[in-house]
Every structure is written in C-alpha cells, then in structure tokens.
Amino acid sequence: MYSSNILSITTFIYGLAGFSYLFAWVFKKPLIGKLATWVAVLGFAGNTSGFLWRWRESYQMGFGHAPLSNLYESLIFFAWTIVAIYLFIERKYNNRVIGAFTTPIAFLAMAYASLSPNISDRIQPLIPALKSNWLIAHVMTCFIGYAAFAIAFGVSCMYLFKQKDTDESGPLLKFFPNINMLDELTHQLVMFGFLFLSAGIITGAVWANSAWGRYWGWDPKETWSLITWFVYATLLHARLMRGWHGKRIAILSIVGFGAVLFTYFGVNLLPGLHSYGAM
Amino acid sequence: MSNQVIFADPLEKIWRFFTSVRLTIVLLLSLAATSIIGTLIPQNEEPAAYFQIFGGVLFRLFSILDIFDIYHSWWFQLMIVLLTVNIIVCSIDRLSTNRRILFVRNPSYNLARFRNLKHRETFSTESSPGQLKKIYKKFISRRFGHMRVEETERGIAIFGEKGRWTRFGVYTVHLSVVTLLIGGLIGSGFGFDGFVNIPEGESSRHIRLRNSKAVVQLDFEIRCNDFEVSFYDSGAPKEYRSSLTVLENGQAVLEKDIIVNDPLRYKGISIFQASYGNLPSNEVVLSFTSKKTGMIYTKNAIMDQAVDLPEKLGTFVLKELQRSATFKGHDIGEAFIGILTPPAGDPVEVILPLRFPSFDKMRKGNVVIAVVEHVPRFYTGLQVNKDPGVWVVYTGFILMILGCYITFFLSHQQICVELAGTGRKTRITVAGTANKNNAAMQTKVSRIADQLAKWGTIDRHPST
Numbered sequence: 001m002y003s004s005n006i007l008s009i010t011t012f013i014y015g016l017a018g019f020s021y022l023f024a025w026v027f028k029k030p031l032i033g034k035l036a037t038w039v040a041v042l043g044f045a046g047n048t049s050g051f052l053w054r055w056r057e058s059y060q061m062g063f064g065h066a067p068l069s070n071l072y073e074s075l076i077f078f079a080w081t082i083v084a085i086y087l088f089i090e091r092k093y094n095n096r097v098i099g100a101f102t103t104p105i106a107f108l109a110m111a112y113a114s115l116s117p118n119i120s121d122r123i124q125p126l127i128p129a130l131k132s133n134w135l136i137a138h139v140m141t142c143f144i145g146y147a148a149f150a151i152a153f154g155v156s157c158m159y160l161f162k163q164k165d166t167d168e169s170g171p172l173l174k175f176f177p178n179i180n181m182l183d184e185l186t187h188q189l190v191m192f193g194f195l196f197l198s199a200g201i202i203t204g205a206v207w208a209n210s211a212w213g214r215y216w217g218w219d220p221k222e223t224w225s226l227i228t229w230f231v232y233a234t235l236l237h238a239r240l241m242r243g244w245h246g247k248r249i250a251i252l253s254i255v256g257f258g259a260v261l262f263t264y265f266g267v268n269l270l271p272g273l274h275s276y277g278a279m
Numbered sequence: 280m281s282n283q284v285i286f287a288d289p290l291e292k293i294w295r296f297f298t299s300v301r302l303t304i305v306l307l308l309s310l311a312a313t314s315i316i317g318t319l320i321p322q323n324e325e326p327a328a329y330f331q332i333f334g335g336v337l338f339r340l341f342s343i344l345d346i347f348d349i350y351h352s353w354w355f356q357l358m359i360v361l362l363t364v365n366i367i368v369c370s371i372d373r374l375s376t377n378r379r380i381l382f383v384r385n386p387s388y389n390l391a392r393f394r395n396l397k398h399r400e401t402f403s404t405e406s407s408p409g410q411l412k413k414i415y416k417k418f419i420s421r422r423f424g425h426m427r428v429e430e431t432e433r434g435i436a437i438f439g440e441k442g443r444w445t446r447f448g449v450y451t452v453h454l455s456v457v458t459l460l461i462g463g464l465i466g467s468g469f470g471f472d473g474f475v476n477i478p479e480g481e482s483s484r485h486i487r488l489r490n491s492k493a494v495v496q497l498d499f500e501i502r503c504n505d506f507e508v509s510f511y512d513s514g515a516p517k518e519y520r521s522s523l524t525v526l527e528n529g530q531a532v533l534e535k536d537i538i539v540n541d542p543l544r545y546k547g548i549s550i551f552q553a554s555y556g557n558l559p560s561n562e563v564v565l566s567f568t569s570k571k572t573g574m575i576y577t578k579n580a581i582m583d584q585a586v587d588l589p590e591k592l593g594t595f596v597l598k599e600l601q602r603s604a605t606f607k608g609h610d611i612g613e614a615f616i617g618i619l620t621p622p623a624g625d626p627v628e629v630i631l632p633l634r635f636p637s638f639d640k641m642r643k644g645n646v647v648i649a650v651v652e653h654v655p656r657f658y659t660g661l662q663v664n665k666d667p668g669v670w671v672v673y674t675g676f677i678l679m680i681l682g683c684y685i686t687f688f689l690s691h692q693q694i695c696v697e698l699a700g701t702g703r704k705t706r707i708t709v710a711g712t713a714n715k716n717n718a719a720m721q722t723k724v725s726r727i728a729d730q731l732a733k734w735g736t737i738d739r740h741p742s743t
Contacts, residue, residue, distance in 0.1 A: 063511075125511050128519055128539035128552075184718065191687040198683055202676040211540045213551040213664040214472065215672060216463075218350045220318040230311035234304050241300040259311075270318055 003054035003067075004114075004121045007076055010050055011110040013043035014079065018107045021099035025175060033096040040083060040103055047080045047110075054123065063125035068139035071268075072121050075113035077139070079106040081147035089151070089185070095177045098185075101154035134207035142200030142225075146260050148193030149232070153257035155186050156250035163247060183246050186253050187239060194232045201225050220270040224263035231256040297368035306362045313358075317349040323490065363460055370453045381446055386425060388438040392712075393695035398721045399710040400728030404735040408434050408700040411707070411735050415696055418734060422727075423694060433699040440693040446714065448685030451678055458675035465668030471495055472666075477503040478558050478658040482526060486663045497548065497663075500526040504534075506555055506657040519552050521659040547665055554660030559600050563615060564652040565631075567592065570645050577651060580617070592646045593621040595629070606630060611638075615650060690715040694724065696731065707731060 020036030023029065054067040054076075067073040086102045113119055126135075159182040162173050176182070204222070205215040216222060235252040238244040244252075296302065320341075329347055330338045345352030374381065393399075404411065412428070415437050420426040423439030473486035473495055482502035486495045504522040511517050518538055525533040525545050535543045543550040561582035568575050569590050580586050580597045587594050597617045604614035614632035621627075631650050632638050639648045694711035709728040713720035 124513070125515065125517065127516055131518075131538075132540040188716075195680070195683045195687055199680055202680065206673070206676070207540075209669065210542065211551070212553070213542065213549055213662045214666075215669065218317060218322065223314050223318050223350075227311045227314050230307045230314075234307045234311075237300055237303050237307070242304070267318070 003050050006050035008114050010046035011114045014107040018104040025097045025100045044083045058123045065126050066136045072113050072119050075109045078143050079109040082106040097175050102151050105150050138203040141196050145193045145196030148189045149257050149260050152186050152189035152253050156253040159250040221267045224267050228259040228263050231259050297365050298372045366453045370450050393710040396710040401708045402732045403704050403706050408698040408705050435698050437696040442691045445685050445689040448682050451682030455675045455678035462668040462671030466666040470666040473663050476658045476660050503659045506659040549664045551662040553662035555657050558656040558658050560656045562654040566649045566651050568647040595619050
C-alpha cells in the first residue's frame with residue numbers, strides 16, 4: 001500500500017527533525033534549528049498526505065472509512081496532532097528547544113506504528129461495532145487531547161531540568177524558554193487537553209449508548225480515561241484554587257501523561273470491550 | 280482557612296469542611312487510585328472463580344471490601360457523594376463571596392487600580408481630549424460590551440469591559456458534574472438493563488436482568504422475524520442484522536431491522552443487537568429423485584410438517600436432527616431423520632446424514648432423498664434497556680463541554696483609556712486586566728494602544 005510507504009518515510013523524517021532539534025539545541029546551531037523546522041514541516045506534510053491517502057485507499061478497496069479504526073491508524077493521527085500543535089507553539093513562542101522534547105514523541109509513535117511486529121498496517125474493513133459516525137468524533141477528540149498532554153509532558157520535563165539549576169543557567173539550559181513560560185505553557189496545554197479529553201469521553205459515552213445501550217460501563221478503557229481525567233482535574237484545581245505552580249504542576253502533568261499512556265496502551269493488556277484498539 | 284476563626288456552630292464546621300479544595304484534591308486522587316483496582320481485578324465474576332485465584336483469606340477480605348464490584352461498593356459511592364457535596368458547597372460558597380463581581384448591572388471601575396497596573400501603554404497625540412473622546416468612545420464600545428466615561432482630575436477616563444458572564448463558566452462545569460450524577464441516579468432508580476435471546480420466528484416479552492436473576496415483563500412483545508450475519512472475505516464479521524417486529528396485543532405496530540449502532544427504540548425502551556447464536560435447524564432444502572422418471576424435485580421441509588411428493592410418491596415428514604446419528608453401529612455424524620409414507624405400504628424411516636449426500640440411494644426405494652441445503656437457524660441476542668436518565672446525562676455532557684470551553688478560553692476583560700489634556704496635546708494611557716490568561720490580555724492592550732494611536736493621530740473621522 002502506497003500510504004504505508006509514505007508513512008514509513010514520514011517516520012524517518014520525524015526522526016531527522018527530532019535529531020536536528022536536539023543537535024541545534026546541544027551544539028547551539030540556530031541554522032540547524034531553522035532546518036529542523038523545515039524538516040518537521042516536511043514530515044507533517046508527509047504525515048497529512050499519508051493519512052489522506054490511506055483514507056482514499058480504503059475507499060478504493062471498497063469499504064471506505066476514516067483511517068482512525070485501529071492502533072496503527074490512531075498512532076499516525078496521534079503523531080500528526082503532536083506535530084501540528086508543536087509547530088503552532090514554535091511559531092507562537094519562537095523557541096525551538098521545545099521541539100527537541102516533543103518531536104521525538106511523534107517520532108516514537110510513528111516508529112512504533114511502522115516497526116512493531118504486533119501492529120498491522122493493513123487497511124481492514126470495519127467490524128460492526130465500529131460502524132458509526134461517532135468513530136471520527138470520538139477518536140479525533142481523544143487523540144487531540146492525548147497529543148496536548150504529550151506536549152505538556154515534554155514541556156514539564158523541560159521545566160524540571162530547568163528548575164534544577166536556578167542560579168547559573170548551564171550552557172544547555174540557557175536556551176530554554178523562561179521558566180515561567182514553561183509553567184504557563186504546561187497549564188495552557190493541560191486546559192486544552194482537558195477540554196478535548198472531556199469531549200472524547202463524552203463522545204465515547206454517547207457512542208457506547210447507541211451501540212451497547214449504556215453510556216458508562218466501567219470497562220477498563222473507560223475507567224482509565226476517567227482516571228486520567230481525575231489526575232488532570234486535580235492539576236487544574238491545585239493550580240487555580242491552591243496556587244500550585246512549577247515543580248508540583250510539572251510532576252502532576254507527568255503523572256497525567258503516564259495515565260494517558262496506560263489508557264492508550266496498557267489497557268490492551270486487560271480484558272474489555274475496547275479490544276479492537278489493540279489490533 | 281484561617282486558624283484563628285473558631286466556629287461555634289457544628290453546621291458551620293461541616294460547611295467549612297466541604298468548602299475546602301484540599302478535600303477536592305484528596306477525593307479526586309483517591310477516586311483515581313481506587314478506580315485502578317477495578318481495572319486490574321475483573322469485576323462481577325462468579326465467586327468460585329475469585330476463590331480459586333485469591334484463596335480463602337484474600338477472598339474474604341476482598342468480599343468485605345466489595346473489591347469484586349468496586350464501583351458499586353458503599354465506600355466508592357460514598358466518595359462520589361462527598362465529591363458531589365464538595366462541588367455544590369464550594370460553588371455556593373464562591374457564588375456568595377463573589378456575588379458583587381458576578382451579579383452587577385452597571386459595573387463600577389476603580390481608576391486607581393488601572394493606574395497601578397504594571398503594564399501600561401502611553402502615547403501622545405496632537406488632538407484635544409474632546410476630539411478623541413468621541414472617537415475612542417466609539418472604538419471601545421464596539422470592542423467591549425459595556426462602556427462608561429468618567430471625569431477624572433486629569434481629564435477623562437473611558438472604561439470598557441466584556442465577558443463578565445464568563446465567570447460563570449466554572450459553575451457550569453460543576454453543575455454539569457452534578458447533572459451527570461443525577462442522570463445516573465435516575466437511570467439506576469427507574470431504569471433497567473437486561474437481555475433476551477429470541478429464536479428466529481419467535482417472540483418474547485420477558486427480559487432477564489443483568490446482575491440479578493429477576494425478569495421484567497414488557498407490555499409489548501418483540502418478534503425476531505429473521506437474523507442474518509455476514510462476513511468479510513477475511514472472516515471478520517461485517518454485519519449482524521435482526522429484523523424485529525413490535526407486537527401490541529398480537530398486532531404488529533412497528534417493524535425495524537436493527538444492527539449494531541442502530542437500535543430500535545419503542546416506548547422509552549431501547550433494543551440493541553448484542554449477540555447471536557445457532558439453534559438446531561428446523562428447516563432444510565431436500566431433493567427428491569424419482570426412480571421411475573429420473574425427475575429431481577427440490578422442496579423445503581420444515582420440522583414436523585408433511586411434504587407431499589409428486590408422481591404419487593407419498594408424503595415425507597422431517598422428524599428431527601440428530602447431532603450424532605448411528606447406522607448399523609457406525610457413527611455417521613449429524614443427520615436428519617424423516618418418515619416417508621408411500622401411498623401403499625408402511626412408513627419407512629429415512630436417514631439423511633449431512634456428511635454423505637447420496638446415503639439414501641442405499642435404501643433402494645422408489646424415491647431417493649438428499650439434503651441440498653441445511654438452512655441454519657439463529658437466535659438473536661438482544662440487549663434491552665430502559666434509562667429515563669439518559670437525557671439528563673446528555674444535558675450534563677453539553678454543559679460540561681460549554682463550561683470547560685468558557686472556563687479555559689474566555690475571560691472577563693476590563694480596559695481603561697485615560698485621556699489627560701496638556702495644552703493642545705493629549706496624553707493617553709491604556710491599561711487592562713483579565714481574570715484569566717493575563718499575558719494574552721497585555722498583548723491585547725498593546726495592540727489596542729497601537730490602534731488608538733492610529734485613530735487618534737489621523738485627523739479624520741474613522742468610519743471603517
């Protein structure tokens with residue numbers, strides 16, 4: 001399949017982009033940083049066309065559906081959303097060090113999708129449970145939320161590195177954005193992610209009600225999405241109502257992303273109704 | 280909370296306890312942590328299975344703590360109730376302390392507050408305050424919902440504000456959580472959740488409830504006319520389809536084919552395609568080959584219904600399907616057994632094994648009977664629900680999305696443009712605040728100052 005080839009190439013482009021961002025940061029080469037941006041944009045274009053091409057191919061195979069129906073396709077969309085949000089942030093804040101901490105996540109998602117022997121990149125027709133208009137709304141909202149949390153995770157890690165040396169900024173940390181900006185960016189991303197996670201859980205609940213006759217059933221995936229929601233709700237309340245800032249918020253954001261990862265991958269090890277997410 | 284305050288009233292103490300955000304954080308994290316258990320230990324299985332896995336001591340301990348049905352345990356539900364009370368009390372408390380900010384017709388502005396802001400934009404123009412006032416009033420009232428002009432000791436101040444209502448966003452989110460829980464309670468109090476298996480061609484009104492052995496009787500009947508399952512070439516299921524008819528007093532009132540994701544709804548009850556299974560077949564396509572003429576006749580035979588054969592060959596009745604029939608002591612596998620009654624003579628038993636199509640030739644009768652097609656028979660597994668709380672829950676969903684959006688991305692913004700006349704020149708100071716994302720507000724203040732400077736220096740009436 002043509003789209004799988006495009007997406008395999010995209011994986012390497014993302015790898016190159018992540019490497020360039022790291023290189024530009026560590027060796028202080030702003031020109032390489034500019035190059036990294038263009039490589040990331042190229043990868044993003046490849047990711048977009050791979051996604052759209054796969055959609056088209058599924059129609060050519062006679063059972064057209066949006067490429068959001070299994071683990072492979074969700075990883076592709078996850079990477080796409082991460083890079084989209086990252087490029088927006090880079091443009092807005094004009095800082096490329098964040099790229100060194102976020103584009104590698106997109107690369108890892110794509111590499112896992114393309115290289116893992118357990119993940120099939122074949123376009124499969126939809127099983128009856130997935131034949132619903134809610135598929136697109138549910139998967140897209142969830143993964144936009146997950147991607148925002150992934151970037152918040154990267155930014156929180158940067159915060160923890162940066163706050164370690166307070167007095168003399170080391171040569172590597174000098175190019176980090178201002179520590180308050182990192183803190184504020186984490187907060188903004190978590191709010192954005194929380195809105196979409198809520199929307200994702202809600203669209204999932206409405207879908208479950210039309211497919212299985214219940215909007216909530218304590219299925220492991222549902223429960224883990226709620227656990228994730230609880231963690232980020234804690235973060236928002238701690239920050240807005242109890243004035244938590246900096247380190248504690250960064251740690252909560254990292255714990256929250258751990259819950260996201262478990263919701264995404266770990267739950268597949270547990271029995272439940274969402275098993276098609278594992279294929 | 281300040282420690283010096285001593286509350287004499289115990290009610291007051293309880294109220295104070297529930298206004299604590301620390302309680303919210305503890306409850307949210309406890310709910311998150313305990314929810315994990317239920318995803319690691321499969322819920323609502325047979326006690327014997329648990330006993331085998333965990334052994335006697337752990338089994339008894341887990342049973343006491345309701346670990347096997349954790350989300351319905353008293354302590355988990357208590358945490359949800361505490362969180363709900365916490366949300367309600369916090370919201371009421373904050374609404375009453377902020378009522379002067381939240382409920383105002385004509386907002387008043389504190390000039391000193393704007394003068395003390397760290398970020399202010401200042402510029403001068405050649406126009407007089409009187410000229411600028413008119414232009415700037417128009418500018419501010421177009422961009423901000425509420426506008427007011429006040430005289431100051433230096434000149435005039437134009438105040439503007441918008442988005443005061445966005446302060447209600449957070450209460451909307453809290454209201455949505457309470458709405459969701461009320462919807463859930465209505466569902467579990469006045470609804471039910473059950474299933475029924477209906478063989479093709481039959482009907483039922485008895486719904487077996489999940490999590491209990493009780494049976495609910497519907498005031499209508501559901502008939503399954505037909506069930507079909509189709510597969511992709513890969514073998515994966517493509518579609519499960521049940522053709523259903525709703526019967527009231529034996530009269531058909533509604534017909535619908537249901538598939539997964541497209542249920543039938545009738546009188547507040549929803550019927551979902553959930554599963555299916557095979558039943559012993561009671562219909563088969565048979566071929567009858569006449570020995571005399573060599574003609575082959577194909578007929579459908581239904582269990583226990585006589586089939587008249589042409590050429591005066593007699594009648595044939597299908598009697599049963601044997602899972603493993605025997606012939607002269609040999610197992611011949613699945614076989615239909617029928618009775619052939621010739622016009623003259625005794626009825627004979629006919630064995631029609633599915634594995635050997637030409638088996639009946641050995642009987643050497645006037646007619647050779649063979650199975651052409653074995654029509655499979657299914658039952659459809661239906662999930663039957665009633666949930667009158669679902670619309671309350673959906674209302675909660677909408678409130679939550681709206682509330683989160685308002686809370687996170689909209690803010691209450693105030694701006695002050697102060698005009699101080701110094702001779703023919705006017706000195707203009709722009710300052711603004713927002714209750715959220717103040718950094719973005721400061722960018723906005725700078726942008727507005729730029730525009731005001733442009734509008735003020737160009738000495739013509741801006742009509743665009």
